[in-house]
Amino acid sequence: KTAARLGNHPMAMNALGIHYEQGWGVKTSQGLALLWYRKAARAGSTMAMANLGKIHARGDGVLQDYRAAVAELKKAAGDWVTVRVPASRLGITRDSPFRFSAASIVSAKNNPEIDWGYSRRAEWDGVTLRKFVFDTQFDSVKPADITVVDIRSDGDDLLLDIAVFGGAKREGVIHFIWFFDTDGRESGVEEFRLKDAPPLEPVRMPHADRALQIVLRPGPAAPLPVFLLSEGKPKQLADGRFFKGDNVAAQYDLGIVFARGKRNPRDVGGSIKQNLRLATDWFFRAAEKRPNNPDYANGHAGAQNNIGVLYSKGNMYRREDRRSDSKQFEPKPYRQAALWFRRAAAQDYWEAYSNLGFLYEQGMLLVDANGRKVPSLYREALGLYMRAADPGGLVRLKGEKGVAKLGQNVPGLTVAQYNLGSLFDPDERIAEGLSASAERELRQNKNRTRAEFWYSQAAAKGHAKAQVALAKRMLGRAKLGAVDRVAALKWLFLASDKSEGEAYKLLDEQESQSVKITKAARVAADLFLPNPEAEEEAVGAHQKLERLAALAVRGDMEAAHELARMFHLGTAPAMQDYTRAFRLYNLAAAEGHPAAQFHLGMLYSTGNGIPYRAKRGIGGFSNLKRAYNVEAAGWYEKAANNGYGEAAFYLGNLYAAGSNDLRQDYKLALNWYKKADALGNIDALNNLGYLHDEGLGTRRDRAKAREFYTRAAEAGHAGAQMNLSAYYFEGLGGVRKDLAMALDWAKKADDQGEPGAAEKVTAITKIMQRKNSFHE
Structure with missing residues (x-):
């Protein structure tokens, strides 16, 4: 703390943010965590910038906003320049709209390279301002192509950031230009006198009456000259700063966001559209070898694996064509996929073993790393699945029957265990187009007992498809007692919480048979604890979760709430799981637990973790993520009336802000703030x-x-x-x-x-x- 405050030390400030976020040695405070992350990011900490991105993505302590998350992650992942300028110097006044845009110029003797950014309207209310513009057409091989332009207020100043993809060698001077149009006149200033830079192209000049020029020279980072441009001679302002990001984890996270696409809650608005080209760029950047970085000397294994996934699904363009519209796909995608899977597997990345095994099982890959035809697709698939499903060798040591008899958890990759269940399942179809001998070998090795063993291992770790497969096998037995029926319905309830369609159909058939069994299964599902994948988690660390679950079974709602918080926050050894948190909060809230009622309201207000059946919408239910402020307000009110002051404060905020489904009402907000004040x-x-x-x-x-x-x-x-x-x-x-x-x-x-x-x-x-x- 002393280093952070007195020394303006970025690493210390970031570490302090982590301590407040995790509650290490201090009382947990998301607000203070955000404060220190922001200070560290302003001082150049790429780790803090990446942490800010993750907080915005999760919606912890702030509104969940994937666009804000991507803005922070792009700065951490690439390089960025930043400058602080009084708003008045740019002609920006309170409650007056303006437009802003940005450009970069790479100096060259005859043909300067100019990257023009998009323009966006903004308005500063004198309190808060945050706007950003993404450029999805950036060229990842160029040294100054802009990925995001970010503007936000801080007191009477504006903080201006421009991020570039980074990675390319910088040899010449780079000029970054901010344009500001505050009067809306179409003519504006048609020409700016840049300082030591090539002239801008008048035909592309944006309408603006002021601009800022930031000069970045090659060599070690140093204070950057910043010039205010208008109709007269450039005037130098306070210096800007350049920070080199290259945060590998942020590059990987960006790849994940663009590969999947992310939609913000309705009250926030906006989304990050799925863009496999951008995902590819960031995965390739993260996958690069970094000999000087001990954590990523051989590249990010997860990124290498995901490049393989993109190849295997036919979503990978030729790398040199990713910026064009030709859409020429890579030839022999499965060979390319296997190459990247093997690179990740060389770093003992379990998913890569499983993915390689799937290629062999489906007959998509017929050769080994040296290009020689493999003698048995079944044995290749089985061996690779086992390396991921049983990395500690427990099954190899005791055998499947021995492990099943003792009811032991097999630490390993959940999806690989499911794949083994599917490999052995007689009801699973064999891939078409295999050779007769390969098909015969796969069919001969089908085994119901082995399939159920591996399905049970994956189901116990939370794999929804495995839970459905296991439930179907249990319900298909000739004689099924009450205990086994409760277990089968428990698996279906858990799978339905993950929106597994087949689980809904089976539940509709089973729920009406016995109200008592259904209720018992629902409680068992709510208190379900997934087994850990990693072996180190299995020794001792899981006992706290088991103890809390045992207390909750006996009606201890404080234990149920504590368990919910662990899943909500992802507190080790619990993996973050908003749906598990929702179910446990709901269990305790229904019994009148104030903190559980408050946190349940928080999940409703963000739309996180709400199971399909708990969502309102056209036709009864909706599977689109959105904020449910009516439900949130109901739970906040219950918690507030039970003496929980923070709930009254949050309820006041809901009414003060208003939303599509909750009318803005300042009088109600005032009343709830007074209630919160009375509660301290x-x-x-x-x-x-x-x-x-x-x-x-x-x-x-x-x-x-x-x-x-x-x-x-x-x-x-x-x-x-x-x-x-x-x-x-x-x-x-x-x-x-x-x-x-x-x-x-x-x-x-x-x-x-x-x-x-x-x-x-x-x-x-x-x-x-x-x-x-x-x-x-």
Whole structure:
């Protein structure tokens, strides 16, 4: 903490963010985690930038927003330049719309390379501003093609970031230009006098009345000259900074986001569309060997595996054609897929073993790494599946019957265990087009007992298709007792929570047969604990989960809530699973547990983890992810009425913001903030101050607003301290203008790292110095 605050040390600040996020040695605080991640990112920590991206993707402590996540991840994954500029220098004023865009110029003797970015409209309300523009047409082999342009407010300043893909060698000077159009005139400034740069093409000049030029020279990173451009001579402003990202984990995460596509909750809006070309670019970047990076000396194994997946599914373009529309697919995609799977497997990446095994089982791959035909597709597939499904050799040591008799978990890759079940399952079809001998060998090795063994291993780890396959086998038995029927329905309930279609059909057939068995199966599913994949998790670490589940079975709802929190946050050894968290919160909330009611409301408000059957929509249910603020408000209200102050605060926020399914109502917001205040929530005090400050839900009363800000500020709320500083600075709310008091409160906010506080301290100090100098 000392290094972070006194030394402005990026790694220390990022580490402090991790400690607050995980609750290591301090009380868990997502707000403080975000604060330190942001400070570290501003100081150049690519790890902090990547952590910010992950927080936005998860929606922990902030609205879930994949677009914001991608903006942060692109900076961490590539390179970025950043500059802080007073909004007034750019002609940007409160509540006045403007447009912004950006471009980069790579200096060359005869033909400078210019990359023009898209334009976007923005409006700053004087409180918060965050807008970004993505360029999906960037060229990954060029040194300065822009991937994202990011603008956000911090106090009276604007923070401007431009990220590029990175990786390409920088030899010449690169100029980054920001354009700002604040008056909307079509003519604007037709020509800018750049500083030591090739002229911009007038035909492509965006309409703008001001621009910023940032000059990046080759060599070690140093402060970057920043020039304000208008009709006159360029004026130099404060320096900008250049940061080299190349965060491999962020590159991999971007590949995942673009490979799958991500939709934001409806109240946030927007989405990241699936784009396999962009996914390919980022996977290739992450897969590169990095001899100087001990963690990724041979490249990111997951990225290498995913490149293989893209090849095997026929989604891979020729690399040199990925920026064109020719769509010439790679020849022999399965051979290329196998090559990348083998690279990942060489790093003992389990998924790669399983994927290679699948290629052999399906007859997509017939040769080994040296190009020689393999004698047996079945043995190749079996061997590769086993390497992933049983890496510790438990089954090799005791045999499947021995492990089954003892009811042991086999640590290993879940999907490989499912693939083994499918390999042995007599009801699973064999791939078409195989040679007669290969088909005969696969058919001869079908075995119901072995299939059920491996399905049970995968099902116990949470694999939905394995759970359905196992339930079908159990329900197909001639004699099925109550215990086994409960177990079978438990697997179907779990699979249905993962939206496995066949599970719904089977449940519809089975649920009506016995209400008692159905209820028991639902509770068993809610308290289900997936077995761990990794062997190290199996020794001791799983016992805490088992202890909590055992207490919850006996009606201990505090244990059920604690278990839910572990799945919600992904606290080791629990893997993050929002649906498991939802079920456990729901179990405890139904019994009146206030914290569970609050956290259940949080999941509804973000749309995370809500099982298909719990969603409202046209025709009864909808499987689209969205915020369910009506349900969220209901659970927040129950928790608040049970004395949970944070729930009252969140309920106030819901009514203050309003949404498509919950009408904005400042009076209700005011009432719930008052309830939260009565329950000791200081965040509500600051918001009460704001409502009285603006006259929302009540008459405008700045004296009362000051009282609320003062109470919150004295309780340590950094935002309220900034608001109170503003009141003393302007002489509002019945107090006389007092720069000393304004400075004191701004310093208190700065001590907590409040964004904009440091700049406020500097500004007030300069004013006081000028006044003192004048009096002297």
